[in-house]
Every structure is written in structure tokens, then in C-alpha cells.
Amino acid sequence: MIPRFPPRPERLFGRPSAQYRLDSPHGRGWPMTGNDMLAARLTIHLDAAVLWHHRPAYAELVHRAHREGLIGASVFHGVTGFGAGDPKQSPLAPKGPCAVVIVDEEPRLRDFLPHVADVLGETSAVAVLDRVRIHTPSADE
Numbered sequence: 648m649i650p651r652f653p654p655r656p657e658r659l660f661g662r663p664s665a666q667y668r669l670d671s672p673h674g675r676g677w678p679m680t681g682n683d684m685l686a687a688r689l690t691i692h693l694d695a696a697v698l699w700h701h702r703p704a705y706a707e708l709v710h711r712a713h714r715e716g717l718i719g720a721s722v723f724h725g726v727t728g729f730g731a732g733d734p735k736q737s738p739l740a741p742k743g744p745c746a747v748v749i750v751d752e753e754p755r756l757r758d759f760l761p762h763v764a765d766v767l768g769e770t771s772a773v774a775v776l777d778r779v780r781i782h783t784p785s786a787d788e
Contacts, residue, residue: 682783686718687753689760693772695724695745704770708747708763715759717751753778 697704705722712720728744749756756776760767767774 682785684781684783686750686779686781687756688777688779689749689751689756690775690777691747691749691763691767691772692728692775693745693747693770695743697770697772699766699770704766704772705745705747707766708749711763711766712747712749712759715755715762717749717755717759719751720747720749722747750779750781 691705691708693704695703695705699707709720709722723746725744725746749759751759753776760774760776766772
């Protein structure tokens with residue numbers, strides 16, 4: 648018999664129960680505690696040197712996410728990277744790739760994408776939307 652990958656949740660955890668979600672990432676039936684929440688993550692990859700109306704495009708994306716009332720947004724600067732397009736370079740702006748990561752419910756992030764389509768189109772940015780799990784530790788962990 649050929650082993651099935653990933654293994655069925657029953658084989659990992661015994662028989663399925665209400666605490667395991669079979670529709671979790673990778674179909675592995677990860678345990679969902681009462682403090683876990685299903686959400687989505689929008690990651691926008693762009694060049695940190697790209698300007699949008701005389702300010703960094705990544706700052707504009709974070710500003711718009713805040714204005715829309717999304718849960719949270721962060722910018723991560725990389726050392727090196729590559730991608731499609733030839734973004735504008737500015738001698739005064741920081742060089743290298745960056746990623747803007749925004750977390751909220753999936754429908755809210757899908758509604759947010761049209762609000763940033765102008766920035767994404769002008770900057771050759773790439774947006775990736777994926778499902779995540781937000782875990783808040785309880786006092787007994």
C-alpha cells in the first residue's frame with residue numbers, strides 16, 4: 648500500500664473530533680483552540696524605492712489599509728530580490744525589495760484590493776492573498 652500524503656487527520660490525531668478542522672491548511676486537521684481565528688493575509692511585494700505622489704508606495708498602502716479600518720499592516724524590507732517590471736528608482740529612497748503584509752477577514756481584503764489598484768498598477772507590485780490562522784495565546788499556554 649502506498650502511503651497517502653498528507654496523512655488523513657484520523658491517522659495523525661486518532662478519530663476526528665470537533666476540535667480539529669478538516670478544512671485547515673494542507674488538510675492536516677490542525678487543532679483549533681478557542682483562541683484561534685481564521686483570517687486572510689494580503690502580501691504586496693514591491694520595490695522600496697518606488698514613489699507614489701512623492702512618498703514611498705509602501706507608506707501609501709499602509710495608510711490606505713489604516714483608513715479602511717483593516718486589522719493590521721506591516722512593512723518588511725528585504726536585502727535583495729527580483730521581480731517583473733522595471734520600477735522607478737530614486738537616489739533618495741531606500742533600495743531593495745519590500746513586502747507590505749495586511750491581515751483581516753478575506754472578504755474585507757478582497758474589497759480592499761480595488762482601493763489600491765491604482766498603486767499596484769503603477770508600481771508593478773504583486774499582490775498575494777492567502778488564508779491564515781490568527782492565534783492568541785491563552786493564560787494557560
